[in-house]
Amino acid sequence: xxxxxxxxxxxxxxxxxxxxxxxxxxxxxxxxxxxxxxxxxxxxxxxxxxxxxxxxxxxxxxxxxxxxxxxxxxxxxxxxxxxxxxxxxxxxxxxxxxxxxxxxxxxxxxxxxxxxxxxxxxxxxxxxxxxxxxxxxxxxxxxxxxxxxxxxxxxxxxxxxxxxxxxxxxxxxxxxxxxxxxxxxxxxxxxxxxxxxxxxxxxxxxxxxxxxxxxxxxxxxxxxxxxxxxxxxxxxxxx
Amino acid sequence: xxxxxxxxxxxxxxxxxxxxxxxxxxxxxxxxxxxxxxxxxxxxxxxxxxxxxxxxxxxxxxxxxxxxxxxxxxxxxxxxxxxxxxxxxxxxxxxxxxxxxxxxxxxxxxxxxxxxxxxxxxxxxxxxxxxxxxxxxxxxxxxxxxxxxxxxxxxxxxxxxxxxxxxxxxxxxxxxxxxxxxxxxxxxxxxxxxxxxxxxxxxxxxxxxxxxxxxxxxxxxxxxxxxxxxxxxxxxxxxxxxxxxxxxxxxxxxxxxxxxxxxxxxxxxxxxxxxxxxxxxxxxxxxxxxxxxxxxxxxxxxxxxxxxxxxxxxxxxxxxxxxxxxxxxxxxxxxxxxxxxxxxxxxxxxxxxxxxxxxxxxxxxxxxxxxxxxxxxxxxxxxxxxxxxxxxxxx
Ligand code: SF4
Ligand code: SF4
Numbered sequence: 001x002x003x004x005x006x007x008x009x010x011x012x013x014x015x016x017x018x019x020x021x022x023x024x025x026x027x028x029x030x031x032x033x034x035x036x037x038x039x040x041x042x043x044x045x046x047x048x049x050x051x052x053x054x055x056x057x058x059x060x061x062x063x064x065x066x067x068x069x070x071x072x073x074x075x076x077x078x079x080x081x082x083x084x085x086x087x088x089x090x091x092x093x094x095x096x097x098x099x100x101x102x103x104x105x106x107x108x109x110x111x112x113x114x115x116x117x118x119x120x121x122x123x124x125x126x127x128x129x130x131x132x133x134x135x136x137x138x139x140x141x142x143x144x145x146x147x148x149x150x151x152x153x154x155x156x157x158x159x160x161x162x163x164x165x166x167x168x169x170x171x172x173x174x175x176x177x178x179x180x181x182x183x184x185x186x187x188x189x190x191x192x193x194x195x196x197x198x199x200x201x202x203x204x205x206x207x208x209x210x211x212x213x214x215x216x217x218x219x220x221x222x223x224x225x226x227x228x229x230x231x232x233x234x235x236x237x238x239x
Numbered sequence: 240x241x242x243x244x245x246x247x248x249x250x251x252x253x254x255x256x257x258x259x260x261x262x263x264x265x266x267x268x269x270x271x272x273x274x275x276x277x278x279x280x281x282x283x284x285x286x287x288x289x290x291x292x293x294x295x296x297x298x299x300x301x302x303x304x305x306x307x308x309x310x311x312x313x314x315x316x317x318x319x320x321x322x323x324x325x326x327x328x329x330x331x332x333x334x335x336x337x338x339x340x341x342x343x344x345x346x347x348x349x350x351x352x353x354x355x356x357x358x359x360x361x362x363x364x365x366x367x368x369x370x371x372x373x374x375x376x377x378x379x380x381x382x383x384x385x386x387x388x389x390x391x392x393x394x395x396x397x398x399x400x401x402x403x404x405x406x407x408x409x410x411x412x413x414x415x416x417x418x419x420x421x422x423x424x425x426x427x428x429x430x431x432x433x434x435x436x437x438x439x440x441x442x443x444x445x446x447x448x449x450x451x452x453x454x455x456x457x458x459x460x461x462x463x464x465x466x467x468x469x470x471x472x473x474x475x476x477x478x479x480x481x482x483x484x485x486x487x488x489x490x491x492x493x494x495x496x497x498x499x500x501x502x503x504x505x506x507x508x509x510x511x512x513x514x515x516x517x518x519x520x521x522x523x524x525x526x527x528x529x530x531x532x533x534x535x536x537x538x539x540x541x542x543x544x545x546x547x548x549x550x551x552x553x554x555x556x557x558x559x560x561x562x563x564x565x566x567x568x569x570x571x572x573x574x575x576x577x578x579x580x581x582x583x584x585x586x587x588x589x590x591x592x593x594x595x596x597x598x599x600x601x602x603x604x605x606x607x608x609x610x611x612x613x614x615x616x617x618x619x620x621x622x623x624x625x626x627x628x629x630x631x632x633x634x
Binding site for chain 1: 261309310313322326342347348357394395399401409460499501503508523586627
């Protein structure tokens with residue numbers, strides 16, 4: 001029989017399948033969550049009643065629990081919170097059903113903060129969770145609309161039925177069959193004006209949102225930065 | 240022993256509970272900030288309807304002169320949703336602005352990937368509000384997530400002066416003022432408020448149509464205080480939007496046990512982890528509705544919910560699960576009741592779950608309607624028409 005430390009869930013030097021880090025570094029990361037200005041609006045201790053778990057869709061299908069998130073943060077359990085950042089947070093559906101909490105907590109909001117910290121610090125879980133997601137980030141940050149008609153490709157959505165192929169085969173024509181004048185587009189949800197895009201790019205630069213991409217996907221960050229800088233320069237704006 | 244309690248109290252974790260603002264009226268604070276010169280409050284036009292909200296406060300819903308804050312998911316993947324909202328408004332004779340200087344709220348991405356932050360999200364929201372204000376029209380938010388997120392942004396801005404300062408700095412670079420609307424209004428609130436006017440224009444009888452309603456999480460769970468609750472609908476225990484409209488149109492709304500559950504959209508899950516979305520949508524929503532209420536149609540009021548509940552049924556059908564029910568927004572349902580064309584206006588050919596039995600029950604000859612739509616498509620193909628226009632929808 002193997003010694004207890006050799007069993008999978010008691011592995012040393014590993015958190016959620018990623019290399020472990022020093023306690024001080026975990027403390028630094030967890031402090032970023034606790035110091036977020038929204039933190040005190042989202043957590044007032046926890047009754048451990050589990051009402052949030054009963055309401056939570058992700059708890060039904062994953063080994064995930066909003067109660068554990070609230071509890072670990074309420075107890076300032078650095079190791080556990082760090083583990084949750086690496087292991088749990090990407091399973092949350094961000095539906096905010098957990099706002100049913102009788103204590104007035106917002107476990108889903110705590111997850112939002114934890115995710116932001118994971119992205120800002122380029123944590124492995126964030127990089128892994130966002131693999132395959134770069135196309136979407138590119139679309140929203142560069143065009144101003146996140147979902148576009150030309151994303152409806154049968155190979156991307158094989159489980160959505162044959163209608164996806166009908167849409168994709170007839171796309172340009174069916175878009176012209178839409179009475180609202182702003183909807184004749186295929187690569188954006190609607191027709192977004194140039195000036196609007198310039199203003200959006202300025203927001204991404206000025207708030208540091210663009211730099212966040214650099215932490216999780218350097219290639220995507222480079223492309224986005226170039227596209228935006230070129231457009232801003234054309235408009236005579238120096239960044 | 241007498242010191243035991245103070246000692247324990249000292250060691251105990253202590254939480255300073257902030258004020259519970261869920262049931263408070265936020266208006267006082269937004270006007271105070273206006274008086275302090277922090278922002279401009281865009282007033283709801285005089286022509287409005289007063290509606291009841293969760294904790295008893297009244298909310299003003301403007302009738303006309305609206306700036307349509309569109310939804311990327313509706314416009315991109317379910318365009319009959321947005322088209323129906325516009326069509327109903329035109330039929331009731333209200334003017335509106337369909338802007339090009341609007342961006343998505345970008346919250347779908349934020350809730351999926353967290354590659355943004357509070358300041359960026361608030362700046363995106365207030366930039367859109369500033370352009371609405373400049374147009375003179377009042378913002379009407381099409382997406383449930385945009386609506387919920389913008390209310391979340393409002394709550395954060397009201398609490399944190401340093402966030403307001405940061406957003407003000409960013410908007411100054413854009414040469415835009417800080418603007419906060421007096422009310423953040425979702426389109427389904429407009430449909431609720433206008434349900435009697437809509438009924439007055441009804442041409443198709445909805446008697447005998449059985450409806451189940453999925454209330455959208457981001458509409459009534461996220462910053463819940465100013466969502467519409469009506470004592471005459473579910474005794475005021477659930478939001479009244481969608482249900483009140485369906486009932487006003489004569490449909491039979493049936494309840495089911497998992498009404499509080501979300502649809503399974505998940506933001507990132509619908510895009511990169513769809514096994515979760517499909518399972519949740521079918522096992523916790525569609526199958527329960529079929530079993531307990533056997534509806535002809537599922538009505539909901541948000542982009543993600545229509546997409547999830549509609550698209551998730553195909554794979555489950557292949558496994559002989561108890562699914563197979565039409566899904567649409569109440570805007571499309573209301574448009575059909577008012578005589579809208581199922582393809583030219585409601586654009587049902589973009590939907591996946593079979594809507595044809597529903598149309599038949601409503602007395603709509605969908606084969607003839609499809610042939611009419613194909614005629615228009617032929618005119619577009621032959622270059623006789625460049626685009627289908629509003630006039631063509633009623634031809
Ligand atoms: S927001 Fe996340 S934690 Fe809260 S109920 Fe939804 S899935 Fe669960
Ligand atoms: S509902 Fe609130 S108090 Fe109860 S376990 Fe969840 S977070 Fe804690």
